[in-house]
Amino acid sequence: MLIEVIADTLSDALLAQEAGADRIELVTGLAEGGLTPGYAVIERVCKELKIPVNVMIRPHSRGFCYSEEDIEIMIQDISICKKLGAAGVVFGVLTPDHKVHSKHLNRLIQAADGLDITFHRAFDEADDQFAALESIVQYPQISRILTSGGQSSAADASERLKRLNELTADSHLKIMAGAGLSVDNIKAFLDEVPVTEVHFGTGVRIQSSYELAVDPERVRVIKKIIGA
Structure with a gap:
C-alpha cells in the first residue's frame, strides 16, 4: 500500500517523509x-527529500479547461520540474x-517524457467517468488517476471507486483514492475498495485543516492501520 501526502511547504514534506509517507504531491494554493508551486520550493523539496516528489501542474484555479497559452505555460512548468529533480x-x-481533452x-504527456504522471481530480469533473477512464487508459505513460469517485469524499463513493479499480485491474493504470480519507474511515474504506494507493490531504493535518x-x-x- 502506497501513501501519498499533499505538501505545500518544505517543512510539511519533511514531516510527511519522516512519518513514513511514500510519496509527496507538492502543490501551492x-x-x-x-x-x-514556486520553483524555489520545488527545487528545495526535491533536493532534500529521499522519497518521490510529484509536482502539481496547474496554472490557475479556474477549472480544468485551458487555453493555448495555459498549455504552453504548463509545458514550460513541466520542463522546469524535470530540471529541478521532480x-x-x-x-x-x-x-x-x-x-478528456x-x-x-x-x-x-510528450513534455513529461521520463516523468511519472498522475491524472488528477479533473477526472471527478468529467461528465462520464467511465468514458474518461477509457480515454486515459489509452496512454501507457499515465501511471494513475487520483479520484474521489465524483464525490466530495472518496468514502462516499466506495461503489464507484471499486468499479473503477476493477476496470483498471488488468491495465498499467492504477486508481489512487483521495479526498476525505482519514484515520477514522480508512480501514472501512479499504475493506470495500482494494486500491493499492491512497492520497491524503486534510486527513493527515492538525485539526484536519490546510x-x-x-x-x-x-x-x-494510518500506516499502522493499513499495514503499510
Missing part, C-alpha cells in the same frame, strides 16, 4: 484545489463539455 507531475485537462493531454501543518502522528497511525 491548497484552498483553491492545488496550483503549481519524480513526476500531476495534471488533468478537460474540454468545455467536460470530456486528448489534444492537450497528448502535448503534456491552514495547519502535517501531523506526523496521523500519518503513522
Whole structure:
C-alpha cells in the first residue's frame, strides 16, 4: 500500500517523509484545489527529500479547461520540474463539455517524457467517468488517476471507486483514492475498495485543516492501520 501526502511547504514534506509517507504531491494554493508551486520550493523539496516528489501542474484555479497559452505555460512548468529533480507531475485537462481533452493531454504527456504522471481530480469533473477512464487508459505513460469517485469524499463513493479499480485491474493504470480519507474511515474504506494507493490531504493535518501543518502522528497511525 502506497501513501501519498499533499505538501505545500518544505517543512510539511519533511514531516510527511519522516512519518513514513511514500510519496509527496507538492502543490501551492491548497484552498483553491492545488496550483503549481514556486520553483524555489520545488527545487528545495526535491533536493532534500529521499522519497518521490510529484509536482502539481496547474496554472490557475479556474477549472480544468485551458487555453493555448495555459498549455504552453504548463509545458514550460513541466520542463522546469524535470530540471529541478521532480519524480513526476500531476495534471488533468478537460474540454468545455467536460470530456478528456486528448489534444492537450497528448502535448503534456510528450513534455513529461521520463516523468511519472498522475491524472488528477479533473477526472471527478468529467461528465462520464467511465468514458474518461477509457480515454486515459489509452496512454501507457499515465501511471494513475487520483479520484474521489465524483464525490466530495472518496468514502462516499466506495461503489464507484471499486468499479473503477476493477476496470483498471488488468491495465498499467492504477486508481489512487483521495479526498476525505482519514484515520477514522480508512480501514472501512479499504475493506470495500482494494486500491493499492491512497492520497491524503486534510486527513493527515492538525485539526484536519490546510491552514495547519502535517501531523506526523496521523500519518503513522494510518500506516499502522493499513499495514503499510
